Amino acid sequence: MVSEWVTKNRFDPEYLPVIEKKLFFEGEEKKRSITNYVVLLTLATIIATYGVISGSTATVIGAMIIAPLMTPIMAVTLAMILGRGLA
Secondary structure (H helix, E strand, O other): OHHHHHHHOOOOHHHHHHHHHHHOOOOOHHHHHHHHHHHHHHHHHHHHHHHHHHOOHHHHHHHHHHOOOHHHHHHHHHHHHHOOOOO
């Protein structure tokens, strides 16, 4: 079952520029993307703090959903795979 899924879902190199554009913020979009990231992370921090203080697990989970942490994690993973950032 797993080998069947892997053979059907192979990576297509022609999509690499599209993936890089979505994960690596460069050029004109860098400032806007970083601003959005900081705003969302700040809101998530405030909501999570309120959830911890009030003892509400659901509020903390909601803050984790708002937090924009998945994009940087995926960007670091892709950079490691591609060897970016190495001298």
